[in-house]
Amino acid sequence: MLSSAALRKTGPGWEFANEEALEDFVEVHLQSLLGLTVIKRQFTVNEQRCDIIAVDENKRLVVLELKNGEDRYVVQQLTRYYDALLEHKPFADRVDYDRPVRLIAITPKFHRDNFTDRKYHQLLFKFFQLAVIQNQEKFYLHLKDIDTQETAQIDIPYREIDYRRTDESIPPPPRLILDWLGSWTAEDEDNFLKIREQILSFDNRMQEIIEPKSIKYGIPKTKPCAELYFQRKSKKNILFLWLPIPNRTKQAIARMQVHTNWDVYWQFSHVPEGLYKETKHKSYFKLREYEYKKGRSVRIITAEDFVAQNLDGLVDQALNTWREKL
Known part of the structure; x- marks a missing residue:
């Protein structure tokens, strides 16, 4: 609710x-x-x-x-x-x-x-x-x-956002983002804004493109890198990254929905359009959330070719892939 x-x-x-x-x-x-x-x-x-x-x-x-x-x-x-x-x-x-x-x-x-x-x-x-x-x-x-x-x-339950840029070259978030950030926890807000700055500061050709239901990052119409989608039903912000499809002989870049809490991620799924459906879309690099070992909870990688546990590592891969294709 x-x-x-x-x-x-x-x-x-x-x-x-x-x-x-x-x-x-x-x-x-x-x-x-x-x-x-x-x-x-x-x-x-x-x-x-x-x-x-x-x-x-x-x-x-x-x-x-x-x-x-x-x-x-x-x-x-x-x-x-x-x-x-x-x-x-x-x-x-x-x-x-x-x-x-x-x-x-x-x-x-x-x-x-x-x-x-x-x-x-x-x-x-x-x-x-x-x-x-x-x-x-x-x-x-x-x-x-x-x-x-x-x-x-x-x-x-809402907080007025006091947005202060750590990088003055990064424009303030568009109104579409700020409207929803106030309903997040302060920690989730900080994690999200760091990812946004990571994307926008990567290359001066990176653009922030406002669309009716989402915000895209990259070069309009031709070279997408990331997408922030606002899911109205669940009131969640969903991240998509354009990443290489794993286990392909010939590299293919595809739109991947990232399953994340804006700090770490546990899998991403190939979703060419729309939103992820478990029965329809294939997922990669699954991560079990909790494993109790030696008196503490740890995260366990369950795929041999898992790329990055922290979200910023996965974003880095998408950014580098994007620049290689320019």
């Missing part, structure tokens, strides 16, 4: 990095915030996709629409979800459809049209205003019921 979240700074304040990050966090903490139990996230019925379907303690259906910014059509959206759900009545074993449905909108700011639409509507709508609050080094998600002024608040 996700306990942390990606945030971004907006002038004097903070907000969730995107709507998906907001939904992820609220889904996990909905019971603490509003006393509701989640049934399904991003549920589609009658071609309508509901952000969150939940129930209260009385098995009343609750439909939530979340926005990371102002939206004037939230009442219309919730109305369409209501109609589709009442027509098909999904989750009948968990929902009492004889009780009135609760429709909840959560957003940082409500457009005035939302209040007009609600004023002349027959259905029951609740509006909650959200805010991300920073108090010294701590962050909180704050919800306020627009009608009753009642509030709920929960901690967001």
